[in-house]
Amino acid sequence: MAAERIGVFGGTFDPPHNGHLAVAVNAVHDLGLDRMLLVVANEPWQKVGTRTISAAADRLAMVAAAVEEVDRLEASDIEIRRGGPSYTADTLEELATAHPHAELFLVLGADSAAGLDTWERTDTVKALARIVVVDRPGARSGVLPPSWDGLHLEVPQLEVSSTELRRRAREGRPLDFLVPRSVVSVIRRHELYGVRDEHGASD
Numbered sequence: 555m556a557a558e559r560i561g562v563f564g565g566t567f568d569p570p571h572n573g574h575l576a577v578a579v580n581a582v583h584d585l586g587l588d589r590m591l592l593v594v595a596n597e598p599w600q601k602v603g604t605r606t607i608s609a610a611a612d613r614l615a616m617v618a619a620a621v622e623e624v625d626r627l628e629a630s631d632i633e634i635r636r637g638g639p640s641y642t643a644d645t646l647e648e649l650a651t652a653h654p655h656a657e658l659f660l661v662l663g664a665d666s667a668a669g670l671d672t673w674e675r676t677d678t679v680k681a682l683a684r685i686v687v688v689d690r691p692g693a694r695s696g697v698l699p700p701s702w703d704g705l706h707l708e709v710p711q712l713e714v715s716s717t718e719l720r721r722r723a724r725e726g727r728p729l730d731f732l733v734p735r736s737v738v739s740v741i742r743r744h745e746l747y748g749v750r751d752e753h754g755a756s757d
Contacts, residue, residue, distance in 0.1 A: 558656040559585065559587045559659065560587065560657070561578070561590035561686075562591050562646065563577065563593065564592075564645065564660075566594075568608050569719055569720070569746070570616050570620045571714045571715075571716060571719055572732060572734065573713075575620060575624065576709055578592060580707065581661050582627070584707055587626065589627070592617050592621060592629055594631060595610075595640040596638065596640045597640055599639040600669075610634045616741070633645055642673060643679050643682075646679060649682075660685055661688065687707065688707050689708050690708070714732050719733060
């Protein structure tokens with residue numbers, strides 16, 4: 555029996571958007587993954603203190619809503635359950651212990667890939683997962699530090715950022731077609747980013 559192929563795509567997901575989903579579904583297809591875990595950071599150590607971060611439970615609810623009807627995508631609370639700062643090395647160790655025969659693929663955007671040398675316990679990350687860097691079609695936009703090796707994955711570039719989405723929400727501008735409708739419903743229901751739930755929980 556072939557080893558299970560598990561993708562690991564971590565992030566703050568504040569909020570998750572269609573760009574995240576495009577990366578995840580293309581990784582599943584191109585890498586032949588059995589499943590892709592969208593791992594919601596508990597305390598994203600590189601962002602703590604730089605801005606207000608939504609509660610982990612709210613971010614997990616948004617990711618769960620985003621992937622609910624997408625085959626082979628799963629919202630993962632592994633880092634939330636562990637608590638404290640979220641380090642990828644810890645997450646990979648936990649997954650490798652739970653799935654000792656699986657192949658792990660760590661999917662990274664260009665910015666994350668470039669900063670790999672700043673991560674905690676980089677030797678553990680290298681040992682436990684294959685690195686997959688997301689590129690724009692026709693361009694090698696993701697550059698790994700010299701000591702790293704990895705695969706490259708071309709994904710159509712959707713110019714969406716969580717920072718811009720939070721700003722739009724605060725200004726009362728529509729998020730439609732930028733994030734899944736199910737995520738918009740969670741934002742309203744949980745009254746995130748200054749959005750008031752004027753439509754009620756049934757929306």
